[in-house]
Amino acid sequence: MAISAVARETVFALRRQIAKIEGTLPERLQAPAGVPLDADASADLTIVRRGLAAALPDAFLPIGVDPLDAALSGGLPKAALSEIHGLETRDAGAVAGFALSLASLILKQAQGLPVLWIGTTEIFREAGFPYARGLQASFGIGPEQLLFSEAPKLVDALWVAEEAARMTTLAAVILEIRGNPLRLDLTATRRLHARAQSAGRPVFLLRQAAEPEPTAAPVRLIVSPAPAVPRETVAGPLAGSIGRTAFTISIDKSRTALPGQFTLEWNPDERVFDERRGEEGRTGRAKNPVPVVSLSGGRKDPAAAPGAVLAFPAPRSPYAISSATGDQPPPGQRAAHLSPRRAG
Amino acid sequence: MISHRQGNAQRISALDERAEALHLKRDMGIADARAMHPSIDIVEADPEADRRLLEGLADWCDRYTPLVALDGADGLFLDVTGCTHLFGGERAMLDDILSRFFHQGFDVRAGLAPTPGAAWAAARFCGDRIVVSGEEEALLAPLPLAALRIAPETRASLESVGLRTAGAVMAAPRAPLARRFGATLLLRLDQALGRLDEAVSPRLPVAPLSVERHLAEPVTLTEDIERLVGLLATTLKTDLERRGEGARRLALLLFRVDGAVSRIALGTSRPMRDPRLIQKLFHERLAALEQDIDAGYGFDLVRLSVLAAAAFDMAQADLTGEVTDDGADIALFADRIRARLGEGAVLQPVAVESHLPERAVAIVPFSEAPRRTTPPKRPDRVRAPTTIFPPERPIRLFRAPEPIEVPATEMPEGPPLHFRWRRALYRVTRAEGPERIAAEWWRQAPGGAAASTRDYFRIEDADGRRYWLYRQGLYGGSQAAPRWFMHGVFA
Numbered sequence: 001m002a003i004s005a006v007a008r009e010t011v012f013a014l015r016r017q018i019a020k021i022e023g024t025l026p027e028r029l030q031a032p033a034g035v036p037l038d039a040d041a042s043a044d045l046t047i048v049r050r051g052l053a054a055a056l057p058d059a060f061l062p063i064g065v066d067p068l069d070a071a072l073s074g075g076l077p078k079a080a081l082s083e084i085h086g087l088e089t090r091d092a093g094a095v096a097g098f099a100l101s102l103a104s105l106i107l108k109q110a111q112g113l114p115v116l117w118i119g120t121t122e123i124f125r126e127a128g129f130p131y132a133r134g135l136q137a138s139f140g141i142g143p144e145q146l147l148f149s150e151a152p153k154l155v156d157a158l159w160v161a162e163e164a165a166r167m168t169t170l171a172a173v174i175l176e177i178r179g180n181p182l183r184l185d186l187t188a189t190r191r192l193h194a195r196a197q198s199a200g201r202p203v204f205l206l207r208q209a210a211e212p213e214p215t216a217a218p219v220r221l222i223v224s225p226a227p228a229v230p231r232e233t234v235a236g237p238l239a240g241s242i243g244r245t246a247f248t249i250s251i252d253k254s255r256t257a258l259p260g261q262f263t264l265e266w267n268p269d270e271r272v273f274d275e276r277r278g279e280e281g282r283t284g285r286a287k288n289p290v291p292v293v294s295l296s297g298g299r300k301d302p303a304a305a306p307g308a309v310l311a312f313p314a315p316r317s318p319y320a321i322s323s324a325t326g327d328q329p330p331p332g333q334r335a336a337h338l339s340p341r342r343a344g
Numbered sequence: 345m346i347s348h349r350q351g352n353a354q355r356i357s358a359l360d361e362r363a364e365a366l367h368l369k370r371d372m373g374i375a376d377a378r379a380m381h382p383s384i385d386i387v388e389a390d391p392e393a394d395r396r397l398l399e400g401l402a403d404w405c406d407r408y409t410p411l412v413a414l415d416g417a418d419g420l421f422l423d424v425t426g427c428t429h430l431f432g433g434e435r436a437m438l439d440d441i442l443s444r445f446f447h448q449g450f451d452v453r454a455g456l457a458p459t460p461g462a463a464w465a466a467a468r469f470c471g472d473r474i475v476v477s478g479e480e481e482a483l484l485a486p487l488p489l490a491a492l493r494i495a496p497e498t499r500a501s502l503e504s505v506g507l508r509t510a511g512a513v514m515a516a517p518r519a520p521l522a523r524r525f526g527a528t529l530l531l532r533l534d535q536a537l538g539r540l541d542e543a544v545s546p547r548l549p550v551a552p553l554s555v556e557r558h559l560a561e562p563v564t565l566t567e568d569i570e571r572l573v574g575l576l577a578t579t580l581k582t583d584l585e586r587r588g589e590g591a592r593r594l595a596l597l598l599f600r601v602d603g604a605v606s607r608i609a610l611g612t613s614r615p616m617r618d619p620r621l622i623q624k625l626f627h628e629r630l631a632a633l634e635q636d637i638d639a640g641y642g643f644d645l646v647r648l649s650v651l652a653a654a655a656f657d658m659a660q661a662d663l664t665g666e667v668t669d670d671g672a673d674i675a676l677f678a679d680r681i682r683a684r685l686g687e688g689a690v691l692q693p694v695a696v697e698s699h700l701p702e703r704a705v706a707i708v709p710f711s712e713a714p715r716r717t718t719p720p721k722r723p724d725r726v727r728a729p730t731t732i733f734p735p736e737r738p739i740r741l742f743r744a745p746e747p748i749e750v751p752a753t754e755m756p757e758g759p760p761l762h763f764r765w766r767r768a769l770y771r772v773t774r775a776e777g778p779e780r781i782a783a784e785w786w787r788q789a790p791g792g793a794a795a796s797t798r799d800y801f802r803i804e805d806a807d808g809r810r811y812w813l814y815r816q817g818l819y820g821g822s823q824a825a826p827r828w829f830m831h832g833v834f835a
Contacts, residue, residue, distance in 0.1 A: 091809065093809065096739060097739055132695065134741075135739055138737075138739060143692070147678075156685050159684070160681055160689070167673065167674075224807075
């Protein structure tokens, strides 16, 4: 290899530094299918596709749903301001629930750190005060891990959020604002974003009943509630019951992703997101089952299923491994887009 | 001239020199005074304002001693025991007090004596006199009976038997005096002469520790005050270290040149003694109070007091000098927020054993919440009955349940089909419930009407929003028709 490992690491460190100064979002190259993820390659993966910034692979919070993570190129940035919008105030439950489930995902890694929820008096009166019993049951965030800050004025709420965003001992900061106030402008969000970046902790800006407007947040998601599926029982779905919490997430702003819509389900027992699959996948069997092979009639032999049946080697068999490594280019001749690229 | 209402007549309660020169007197009727001098200016008395002024003066007198007490409507007691040397002796202190009050525009009489009674008499009847120990009798003897702080009726009856001065009372035999005029007379006499101790009860609790700085040049800028706080806190630190304590409540007193005193107090979540942190907290507090503090011509005395202290736990740092205590970081953060936005700015939920949803969580200020390091221990025998499926609880709860309109239900006891909340109509597509939650009978007043039970329903509307509704009361009973409320929202 032409560049030594040390020199390459230095280049990466410098790029990260530049990215931090410029405030560009760390982006990640998606690993092409079939390329094994050894330690050498994962270092290569920190190269960015656009924006020329480099980031460590753990700079993202994977949501756990592959299409959404792929669209966001790895998940939500951990050290950044993320905007989560609700279209109406009555969607506040879904918006808050989505932010809390993200906080719950963070708490899986950062055990024991508290989550601070800042809101104005207005939003807590309009949309309800967070209820610790429900939060514990749904998201596993105990009362001792919750801190609330209720500010009578927006300026105070922003100040508290700025102070909180620079704390490294908070797992996440949730700032909830209603509408499009003048104070919450590009400058204010930029300040929040900069502090979140330097502290390395996420700040979730929940905006209830707000129009999307230019902010410094690299990612903006619009969350709306989705009808829940019925509860699963042994005897099939229970009619009329309300199952797991579901959200509809639309990516409204992202430097990498195209606008898209995803329906997620929150699994409160395992504290993970599941993607809402189609109607067949959810129930586990086909809704309108069509026999693979038609019934035999007229005393004929049953028709063979279409398509040829071949015996594939098992994935773990020695043949599979040897053939995969055979296809690999030697380490020095990896694809051009995987090697470090010069900035500029 | 100031008038007050006494009985059924307006009477003069106070008057200035020019009015005195017109031969007007106290307790004279206003009608009489007007008849003599129609052009006099009369103001209605305002005892509340007088009281406030006196308290302001008492605050200002804090600069001489922490033990300041109000005396009636027009006097102040200052217990200066052990304080006089700080001001260059008794005479210098008295002169300082008098001249400062004079410059503030007050006409003040002061007396300094070993007993409160003698000082009271010296201030009111001699003026600007310092009585040394043992001289009380000589001071009091020629003074009229009013100098003894006795009720006017006692004074009148003493005068009627010919005892017109305090000296005469002192010379009279004690037993008949006590029998005829009551014990109060002798008590006052003994207190004035130092035979009995009299305690001056201070207005404000005395701070266990305080440091102050007199300034030759008054400061006006907030930055200067903050710097001074840092200096004072450094001094305070050595005192706190000696006592092994940290401050839980701190007060900053700013004495303005013209007599106004600003008192800025703040609390800390943990005992604190680091001057840097104390300065930081006061920085937030001063920033929040910037509009309210009027520096005027500047502050010439700044005092930092520890109102409450608690044992300070020393933390062992590791060799790199870092103390790994994330709780302290959060506590300092919470203190700063509280210093700026008030006590209730940082809240923490605390689980309460109750089945009523709104009582099951108490929201308390962060400083009062139990420490995170010591989770409350629950005895095993009172463990709540566990169910396989815990009841679903919303993630947001309205402070007060909001009434909703429910036109119809499928079954009398069932969930609504439609409801109207905040003027919007919702169609219920799915519902779970009811979950019946009864009121806590052990909390209702004895004999009071029992609060009706609530039937909670988990509702999903056509758009997928999930709500928590309840019906208060039952259909078909003798009671009024049940009402419906929106209590919370689910994710």
